[in-house]
Amino acid sequence: MITSHPLMLLALLTLIAPFWGALLSGIDRKLTARAQGRIGPPVIQPLYDTLKLLRKTPIVLNRIQVVYAYLHLAFMVLAFLLLVLGQDGLMFLFVFAFSTLSLVLGGMCVRSPYSRIGSQREILLMVAYEPILILLMIGIYKANGSFLLGSPFVAAKPLLMALPLLFLAFLVVMAIKLQKSPFDIATSHHAHQELVKGLTLEYAGPYLALIEIAHFYEIAILFYFVMLFWASNLAIGFVLACASFFLMVLIDNAFARLTTMWVFRFMWTGALLLALTNILWLYFR
Amino acid sequence: MSTTPKLSKSPWVVHFNCNSCNGCDIEFLALLTPHYDVERFGIVHVGNPKHADVLVVTGSVNHRNARVLKNVYDQIPDPKVVVAMGVCASTGGIFADGYNVLGGIAKVIPVDVYVPGCASRPEAMMDGIVKAAVILEAKRRNPKAVQAGQPVVVRTPSAAPAAAAAIPQKEIPQPC
Numbered sequence: 001m002i003t004s005h006p007l008m009l010l011a012l013l014t015l016i017a018p019f020w021g022a023l024l025s026g027i028d029r030k031l032t033a034r035a036q037g038r039i040g041p042p043v044i045q046p047l048y049d050t051l052k053l054l055r056k057t058p059i060v061l062n063r064i065q066v067v068y069a070y071l072h073l074a075f076m077v078l079a080f081l082l083l084v085l086g087q088d089g090l091m092f093l094f095v096f097a098f099s100t101l102s103l104v105l106g107g108m109c110v111r112s113p114y115s116r117i118g119s120q121r122e123i124l125l126m127v128a129y130e131p132i133l134i135l136l137m138i139g140i141y142k143a144n145g146s147f148l149l150g151s152p153f154v155a156a157k158p159l160l161m162a163l164p165l166l167f168l169a170f171l172v173v174m175a176i177k178l179q180k181s182p183f184d185i186a187t188s189h190h191a192h193q194e195l196v197k198g199l200t201l202e203y204a205g206p207y208l209a210l211i212e213i214a215h216f217y218e219i220a221i222l223f224y225f226v227m228l229f230w231a232s233n234l235a236i237g238f239v240l241a242c243a244s245f246f247l248m249v250l251i252d253n254a255f256a257r258l259t260t261m262w263v264f265r266f267m268w269t270g271a272l273l274l275a276l277t278n279i280l281w282l283y284f285r
Numbered sequence: 286m287s288t289t290p291k292l293s294k295s296p297w298v299v300h301f302n303c304n305s306c307n308g309c310d311i312e313f314l315a316l317l318t319p320h321y322d323v324e325r326f327g328i329v330h331v332g333n334p335k336h337a338d339v340l341v342v343t344g345s346v347n348h349r350n351a352r353v354l355k356n357v358y359d360q361i362p363d364p365k366v367v368v369a370m371g372v373c374a375s376t377g378g379i380f381a382d383g384y385n386v387l388g389g390i391a392k393v394i395p396v397d398v399y400v401p402g403c404a405s406r407p408e409a410m411m412d413g414i415v416k417a418a419v420i421l422e423a424k425r426r427n428p429k430a431v432q433a434g435q436p437v438v439v440r441t442p443s444a445a446p447a448a449a450a451a452i453p454q455k456e457i458p459q460p461c
Contacts, residue, residue: 029324038322045327048294052338055292055425057363059335197333204335205362 013084014077021216022046024223024245031249050212056205061110068106069207073214075099080217083224086150089137093130096221100126103199103211110202118198121260122186128267129173135275136170139163142282152231160229160240165278167229169271171244174222176267180248182258292338292364292425293418295327299337301357303390304380305344308404309371313341315407326415334360339417340394341410345373347385351393358394364424366397366417370410375399 026043033040042048060066079096082088100122107119137147143162144151152159160167176183187198195201200211226244227237302310316323317330331337334357346354358367369390372378377388390396397420400413 033322033324037319039325040322041324041327045295048327049297049329052292052295056338059360059362197331197336201333202335208336 017220018213018216021219024219028249035253050209053209054206058206059204064109065106068102069210071102072099073210076214076217080221089147089149093133107199112202114195115201118186122199124260128264129176132169132173132271132275136166139166152228158230158232165274169275172271178248180252182255183263185260291422293422296339296418297329297331297337298339298341299331299334300341303342303344303346303350309343312404312407321407337361338421340367341370342374342390343370345377345380346387346390346393354393366421368398368413368417369396370400371405372401372403375401
């Protein structure tokens with residue numbers, strides 16, 4: 001059996017992950033279309049889009065921009081590997097954050113004001129959601145006694161039982177990372193006219209495709225992370241992740257985009273309060 | 286036939302209003318509504334020429350906007366196609382005799398698909414963009430096959446207006 005070797009399995013997972021992300025993205029677009037009474041694109045439309053972008057003529061403003069596009073993808077794949085291998089959660093967070101940071105730096109190294117505004121908003125979003133993720137790691141440590149992302153698999157009780165409020169806070173972070181309304185202020189899947197696509201404005205052709213592929217990895221990472229909350233039984237974890245994903249589509253369609261500072265305030269009051277309450281409960285129970 | 290997905294599966298459209306009365310633009314934006322739902326063809330309306338494959342132009346071109354139109358066209362990565370939307374973009378329309386009007390957008394950039402009408406029906410626009418997407422794939426396979434400046438498809442419900450023949454040939458101002 002070819003998948004019996006751990007390295008083979010890892011390579012297979014790394015190959016499948018972007019397709020899984022693209023499929024989820026396509027289902028998202030289809031669901032959104034159906035919710036609006038439209039027929040919508042085929043489910044594999046994100047694949048068509050990415051393959052098309054790969055065949056376009058590259059337009060590059062400067063070399064650094066290209067380096068950051070590659071770094072964004074490379075760090076995202078590395079974050080995926082760390083997650084799948086069950087490595088240190090803090091290291092995973094660091095690599096995950098640096099992937100986003102590469103995108104921000106790529107958006108900052110051009111002269112377009114829209115690209116820069118998008119980058120600044122992305123930084124603000126990072127400031128808004130990073131504390132939640134760090135508290136989540138602390139929560140995992142308190143629940144399982146280890147920062148290792150493999151620890152939920154061997155724990156006696158599902159992570160969700162110990163971290164119910166942190167799970168809710170994580171769902172908000174997920175909405176931000178998936179660029180869902182009301183949090184899609186840096187760049188968005190819809191309403192391309194606003195900020196003229198923001199962060200990825202100056203990327204064209206194959207380099208935009210790299211960012212798209214990195215986003216597919218990001219979707220796969222978030223999906224897998226939700227599964228960690230019920231890792232003792234991955235079937236339940238899968239259902240949980242699917243439900244969370246459906247919730248994201250629902251939120252996306254139900255809300256309008258809000259302002260940057262609103263997102264910041266919401267994260268540092270509502271979401272942070274949820275996370276902190278959960279941590280305090282873990283200490284004093 | 287190759288098994289790889291074609292470029293025609295995902296034409297991303299950037300819309301440029303040259304000098305239009307907004308009639309075509311309103312009809313064009315109607316394409317995005319659930320009633321017409323162009324996303325089922327993979328068409329996405331982007332605001333950035335660098336992400337686009339199809340340039341949809343409404344309105345006639347004049348001395349002031351010729352340079353801007355050329356600039357937007359140049360920013361689209363190859364392969365790319367241009368759709369002249371409405372009779373003004375095609376020939377200059379009722380503005381053709383204006384002292385400031387150069388005529389149709391073909392005087393500035395090569396046009397692949399003409400969709401005349403005042404304003405064009407959304408159905409005709411949809412048809413034009415889908416035809417443009419097919420040309421997009423043809424251009425990728427063989428960039429020389431499609432002659433620049435030669436209209437490949439004319440989605441015309443009627444003959445070109447008589448005024449079109451009388452458009453005075455004017456020099457396009459060079460960018461300074």
